[in-house]
Amino acid sequence: MKVLVNGAAGKMGREVLKAVHNDTELTLVGGVDPSHGGKDVSEFMGTSPLDCKIYSQLEEAIEAVHPDVIVDFTTPAIIFENAKLMLTKGIHVVIGTTGLTEAQRQELDSIGRAHYANCLVAPNFSLGAVMMMKTAAELAPYFPDVEIIELHHNHKYDAPSGTAVLTAKLINDAKQKANVKAAEDLTRESLPGARGAKVDDVTIHSVRLPGYVAHQEVIFGGYDETLVIRHDSLSRLSFMPGVVLACKKIKDFAGLTYGLEHYL
Template identity: 50%
Template sequence: MSEIRVAVAGASGRMGQEVVKLLYREEGMTLVSGIARSAVGQDVGEVAGIGKLGVTFTGSVEEAIAKDRPDVLVDFTTPDAVRRHAEIALEAGVRPVIGTSGLSREDLRELDARCREKGIGAIVAPNFAIGAVLMMVFAAKASKYLPHVEIIELHHDKKLDAPSGTAVKTAELIADVRDEFRQGHPEEKETLEGARGAYYDGFRIHSVRLPGIVAHQEVLFGGPGQLLTIRHDSLNRESFMPGVKLAIEKVMELDHLVYGLENILDL
């Protein structure tokens, strides 16, 4: 396979900088463009702290695609921009690899239809850490036998969405195999609004936002005389890079959209 040409939207952010470092050290893929309005004209490598790469930031996905002709667009931007970026990429025949939260199920259906029209792939992953993907899969399996469940996700205080995409994906996987029923006491009342967390298909999701945290999630299962906890901790953003690398490689083989990294792993 020839070198995969990769553009990174959000390359000046913390996740984007890790992707830049990944592309710098990995054979078989080349960084051709970094996209960030706040860093236009700066060298992408210098912003990422790895020295001059000779690749300067552009201000938009449209400009990067027209100028640098990438094969893949990796997107770690914001929920309000991600769908537009994906649409622009697909229209130009560029394959999106998306780690940004904010796409609805309807968004995913429509983007999948565009992928199939174009005959190219896309991957949307709520979490690229392999351990987190396993945590989600194991949680879904456990919920068949211990259906009383709550999700607690913890992220840094700069995260824009709550609950996290990982928590939502975990809840979806659980709901696929667990019949909906409302947990807790039937006359339960919140004396402080939101104390019981967000309601999803009969169970609850709780979001914590604090400085010093990267990305963590635990899924609690209760049964008579027992508690099962399935937890994953990302201690730094490098933990996501093996999954990003896998997605960049795999998306070149696809002709449709894949939602969730578990669908390209041999599980």
């Protein structure tokens, strides 16, 4: 699989460059970054020159290297238009950029199917985080009273995180399927927002501080007991096995898939 990295000079993009280059089943064919066109990707990888170029424009890169799959870690402002372009060109797309709405994901699914190009949108590429979400959904029917605390660095674009929102949705789906409900919350806020934000029936609290990377606790309350699942990504390296896995498996999953757990 020939892989192009969009957003190659960013913090996540640099790690993706290295992860793809180091995998024997993938071939790194270039990167895209508007501020660094013409440079060798090695400048962002700490390696000797690789004769592999950074392009300033996405369409230019596609025409030059004809990738099989593009990994996108750019910004919410441009991800939707980027994804439409890539899928229309018949290229598989692995998206780690946040900000796509459900309606936009449905549109991308239609575009992808029409051009035989698949798309993965993953709120989190950490295999440990995916396992945390799956475990939380399995516990929800037995512990319907649950809240989520997610902690990230203070440069993260969104709050709550996509991981926390997806975790809450998986928990709510599991509770509805089991026909269980949380106990009534009798607390009344003396300061608006003190109890966090709701995704359906699950409360999420977001922490944004320097020093954090990506962390989440799912706290279940039971009859005289509590149960806590916690996952910590200690660096961006923790996301790379999931990105590599996605590049290898995306050709087998038609249309748009939301969440890396479907690839496991």
